[in-house]
Amino acid sequence: xxxxxxxxxxxxxxxxxxxxxxxxxxxxxxxxxxxxxxxxxxxxxxxxxxxxxxxxxxxxxxxxxxxxxxxxxxxxxxx
Numbered sequence: 001x002x003x004x005x006x007x008x009x010x011x012x013x014x015x016x017x018x019x020x021x022x023x024x025x026x027x028x029x030x031x032x033x034x035x036x037x038x039x040x041x042x043x044x045x046x047x048x049x050x051x052x053x054x055x056x057x058x059x060x061x062x063x064x065x066x067x068x069x070x071x072x073x074x075x076x077x078x079x
Contacts, residue, residue, distance in 0.1 A: 015039035016072060017050055025075035027068050030058045033078060037067070048072055 017023065021036040037051040049069050057064045 013041035013048065016048070022078035023050075023052065023075045024078045025070065027058060027070055027074065028060055030060070032056075032058060032068070034068075050075060 017036045017039040019036060019038065022033070023036055024031070024033045026032070032052070032054055033056075034052040034054040037053050039048065039050050041048045048071070050072060052068050052070060052075070054066055054068065057066050058068070059065075
């Protein structure tokens, strides 16, 4: 019988970004630069998401955000 470690090695989600990686991109057509907080897969329906801690806040619909959740397609590694 395989251990749980073996099971999750075979079936688990492999993160594309590490905690602390610098990224840039666009969130609702607003450019941003920030640091990866978490690369996760919570739901198969929604797919993988990345939480970003922003360097500078963004204002979206009158709300100021310091932290956002985006898809992998919305971000690029910061060079």
